[in-house]
Amino acid sequence: MRIAPLHPHELPWDLPAPLLARVRWHQHTPYATALAAWADERLLGVATGWRLNDVACITGMYTVPEADEAHGALCKALLDALVPDEAPCLVNADPANVARWTALGFEPRHEVVRVADVRYTETRQLSVIHLEPPHWLAVFRLDRLATGMDRRPMLLEHAYLGQVYVENGHVRGFLLPLLGNGLIVADAPHVGLELQRWLFPVQPQLLLPDTSPVLEQLSAQATAVRTDAVCLVRGHLPQQADMLYAEPYGAVDGEWPDDE
Numbered sequence: 635m636r637i638a639p640l641h642p643h644e645l646p647w648d649l650p651a652p653l654l655a656r657v658r659w660h661q662h663t664p665y666a667t668a669l670a671a672w673a674d675e676r677l678l679g680v681a682t683g684w685r686l687n688d689v690a691c692i693t694g695m696y697t698v699p700e701a702d703e704a705h706g707a708l709c710k711a712l713l714d715a716l717v718p719d720e721a722p723c724l725v726n727a728d729p730a731n732v733a734r735w736t737a738l739g740f741e742p743r744h745e746v747v748r749v750a751d752v753r754y755t756e757t758r759q760l761s762v763i764h765l766e767p768p769h770w771l772a773v774f775r776l777d778r779l780a781t782g783m784d785r786r787p788m789l790l791e792h793a794y795l796g797q798v799y800v801e802n803g804h805v806r807g808f809l810l811p812l813l814g815n816g817l818i819v820a821d822a823p824h825v826g827l828e829l830q831r832w833l834f835p836v837q838p839q840l841l842l843p844d845t846s847p848v849l850e851q852l853s854a855q856a857t858a859v860r861t862d863a864v865c866l867v868r869g870h871l872p873q874q875a876d877m878l879y880a881e882p883y884g885a886v887d888g889e890w891p892d893d894e
Contacts, residue, residue, distance in 0.1 A: 814882025
């Protein structure tokens with residue numbers, strides 16, 4: 635088996651559109667990485683992740699069903715590429731694969747719950763306005779408090795359609811609907827709930843930590859609620875996950891379409 639960077643011309647074009655877009659983003663983003671596992675000329679799997687400043691995040695681990703050994707090889711190769719200095723690293727793993735990640739030194743933090751088809755979408759507050767340049771310092775601060783990560787380049791890249799909740803001149807929360815499944819960070823439940831109403835017309839479902847103070851309320855108004863992933867961290871990463879009212883990344887583990 636050979637592990638190497640996945641080049642754009644090696645990417646099959648008949649992949650499902652969301653997977654193709656996700657891998658292509660990693661191929662063309664300077665702070666991101668896409669690795670491939672090969673058996674001769676056959677593609678066995680792909681791993682993706684990014685590193686910003688002093689923290690990394692694993693965002694995808696896709697292997698063909700019969701190539702279980704490719705998963706472990708890709709995990710180790712991606713960690714070597716992203717965090718050779720043992721910097722903190724985060725992954726949202728499929729619950730069935732948690733043991734694979736704990737064997738690599740990751741520790742569970744919380745579950746990530748997928749909430750689908752919440753039955754209200756009307757916006758109610760005039761406090762939600764378009765994200766503008768004067769808001770960015772507050773957005774950066776809120777994101778770092780919630781995640782423990784300095785993700786400024788990524789947040790700026792996904793600013794289109796961004797919204798902020800402003801109260802008495804203070805930014806109390808923000809929404810980036812086009813970052814993954816959508817990102818919402820807020821300092822209070824009523825702020826997070828209002829920003830969620832602006833997300834639902836763009837994303838019909840959302841991901842949030844099982845520690846969220848609004849999970850019970852949302853669950854009562856949703857058609858489906860299920861555990862999607864387990865958030866695991868390797869290294870020291872201070873988080874305030876209860877500030878996350880929409881999480882961009884679900885479970886990273888998935889099957890790579892096999893053409894044979």
